[in-house]
Amino acid sequence: MLNLNEMNDEKLKAMWSKAEKLAGASGYESPSIEQFISGRSNDSAQKIKNMIIFDIVLKALVLAVLVVDFVLFWGTFNVMVVTAAGTVMLIPLLFYQKKLLTRFILTADNGQTTRDKLASMLTYLKTRFFTTLLLVAVTYLFGFIAGSLAYFYTAYGYVRQLDGVDVIVFISFIFIGILFNFLVNRAQVNYHIKHLEACLSDLNENSLALVSENIELQRKHDRLSKFLLAMVFVVGLIMLVLVFKSAGYLMR
Amino acid sequence: MKNNAKVQQSTKKEFSERISEHQGIIHKVTMIYADSPADREDLFQEICLQLWRSYARFRGEAKFSTWMYRVALNTAISNVRKNKNKPGHEFLNENVQLSDEGQSDLDQVRLLFRAVAALNRIDKAIILLWLDEKSYDEIATIMGTSKSNVSVKLVRIKRRLEALIKEAEKHE
Numbered sequence: 001m002l003n004l005n006e007m008n009d010e011k012l013k014a015m016w017s018k019a020e021k022l023a024g025a026s027g028y029e030s031p032s033i034e035q036f037i038s039g040r041s042n043d044s045a046q047k048i049k050n051m052i053i054f055d056i057v058l059k060a061l062v063l064a065v066l067v068v069d070f071v072l073f074w075g076t077f078n079v080m081v082v083t084a085a086g087t088v089m090l091i092p093l094l095f096y097q098k099k100l101l102t103r104f105i106l107t108a109d110n111g112q113t114t115r116d117k118l119a120s121m122l123t124y125l126k127t128r129f130f131t132t133l134l135l136v137a138v139t140y141l142f143g144f145i146a147g148s149l150a151y152f153y154t155a156y157g158y159v160r161q162l163d164g165v166d167v168i169v170f171i172s173f174i175f176i177g178i179l180f181n182f183l184v185n186r187a188q189v190n191y192h193i194k195h196l197e198a199c200l201s202d203l204n205e206n207s208l209a210l211v212s213e214n215i216e217l218q219r220k221h222d223r224l225s226k227f228l229l230a231m232v233f234v235v236g237l238i239m240l241v242l243v244f245k246s247a248g249y250l251m252r
Numbered sequence: 253m254k255n256n257a258k259v260q261q262s263t264k265k266e267f268s269e270r271i272s273e274h275q276g277i278i279h280k281v282t283m284i285y286a287d288s289p290a291d292r293e294d295l296f297q298e299i300c301l302q303l304w305r306s307y308a309r310f311r312g313e314a315k316f317s318t319w320m321y322r323v324a325l326n327t328a329i330s331n332v333r334k335n336k337n338k339p340g341h342e343f344l345n346e347n348v349q350l351s352d353e354g355q356s357d358l359d360q361v362r363l364l365f366r367a368v369a370a371l372n373r374i375d376k377a378i379i380l381l382w383l384d385e386k387s388y389d390e391i392a393t394i395m396g397t398s399k400s401n402v403s404v405k406l407v408r409i410k411r412r413l414e415a416l417i418k419e420a421e422k423h424e
Contacts, residue, residue, distance in 0.1 A: 012364070012413070016383040019283060019361045028275055028296075030268035036297040037264065037304035044330055110323040111306040113396025114377065117326045199329055202374035204397050 044192050045108035045121065048129075051185065052101045055136045056094060062139065063090045065146040072153045079149060079159055082239050086142055089232055097135050100128060115203055119211050122196045127218040129189055134229055137182040141236050144174050167241075174240065267307050270316065271300060277320050277384075284368060284380050285328040295328060302327045314393070321386075322394050325377045367416035375409045382406055 028036075041047075066086045073079040107124045110117065148170070152159045162170070200207045271278075278299050282292040303323050310319050368376060374395075381391045388406075392399045 009410075012410070013383055013385070015360050015364045018357045019365065028272060030265070030272040033268040033271050033275075033300055034264055036300040037268070039297050039301055041298060041301050043298060043302060043327060109306060109309060110302050110326045111309050111319065112326070113322065113394065114326055114329060114374070115396030117330070117396075121330070196330070199373055202372045203395065204401055207397075 049101070049104060049108065051136065052097065052104065052132060055139055056097050056101065058139050058143065059090055059094050059097065062142045062146050063087060063094070065150055066090065069146055069149040069153070073149065076159070082145065082242065083149065085239055086145060089236065090142055093135060093232065100132055103128065115207055118196050118200045118203065119207060119214070122193065122200060122211050123214045123218060125189055125193050125196070126215050131226060131229060133182055133185050133189065136185060137178045138233055138236065140177040140181055141174055141240065144177065145240055171240070267304060271303060274317055274320055277317060278324050280380060280384060281324040281328050284376050295331065298331065299324045299327045318390060318394060321381065325394065329373045329377060363417050363420050366420050367413045370416050371409065371412065375405070378402065378405055379409050379413070
């Protein structure tokens with residue numbers, strides 16, 4: 001057994017040097033390592049990155065469907081206006097999200113010092129990520145409109161007349177979808193935030209205070225973009241109401 | 253296009269050779285942060301992947317080993333997979349035959365690891381770097397903190413390790 005009275009730095013280091021041999025760590029040749037680097041990552045930063053990439057792909061698909069809807073409903077003015085407006089709103093959102101992705105990749109760079117990496121991830125998740133979550137959730141609205149229009153075309157060949165109950169059901173589905181999407185993703189991000197805060201506080205209590213200052217500064221800069229995003233969201237909802245309302249005027 | 257693929261392939265090969273040469277660093281990090289051989293293997297692969305992804309941004313400003321430690325520790329620290337509530341560290345390679353002396357070494361190592369496992373993720377990183385003979389300056393550079401903070405923390409960590417080992421010994 002280890003005699004604590006004799007324990008000193010050298011003893012600890014000696015114990016450590018024995019550990020590697022006893023753990024039976026296997027040696028890897030470079031071909032094995034080449035295989036590892038083609039693998040998939042479970043890293044939290046990578047998961048968040050994948051979430052953003054997946055949403056960009058989804059938005060691009062929705063954009064394509066909106067363009068197809070525009071062509072399919074050629075001559076039906078109200079639907080054409082809605083699809084065109086949807087397309088016009090989605091394109092800048094896509095570019096903005098691409099910009100956010102690039103920023104996040106730089107933020108999550110593992111080559112930084114531990115403190116910088118933790119601080120930049122935390123600042124990003126506490127400020128920029130609200131916008132990202134909103135952008136991801138809003139995809140559901142566009143997807144619902146594009147999908148519904150495509151469905152109407154294949155099922156009826158036109159946008160069928162909707163009654164009040166239909167409109168309420170559709171809008172409820174959209175709200176629940178957006179809310180669910182937002183809350184689930186936010187819960188995951190909050191879990192990561194707590195973990196990062198704990199690590200940063202363990203590293204140096206002053207680091208957390210510094211991050212708080214950075215976050216406040218970043219939040220001030222972000223207020224305008226959040227306002228613009230909220231406007232896009234509201235306009236999207238108004239458009240949805242309009243498309244359902246206008247369905248009443250549309251003829252076969 | 254073809255040229256790009258060739259360059260990428262040769263970079264991958266060069267990278268794999270460098271990592272293979274310094275893989276002891278990754279093994280040490282996985283020993284501290286993962287409990288079972290399977291988890292260690294997973295973390296090893298994860299670190300290799302993150303090293304490859306960050307390799308393009310490695311400009312040689314720091315020593316390769318310092319950069320490797322930085323990426324490996326950042327990956328291990330930010331890896332928030334849930335603890336599977338394993339009873340403790342599974343160190344022993346089942347195929348290793350131990351002499352009496354070997355058994356005693358194993359007991360000591362087991363005590364050390366049990367104590368280290370009780371530390372938080374940041375303290376684990378600092379003690380690992382110290383055990384691996386890194387200077388206070390290097391530890392401060394990797395962790396992004398001051399030398400004095402490292403020094404203060406190390407005193408606390410070693411004291412805590414001592415207490416944890418003492419407690420573990422009582423239970424043995």
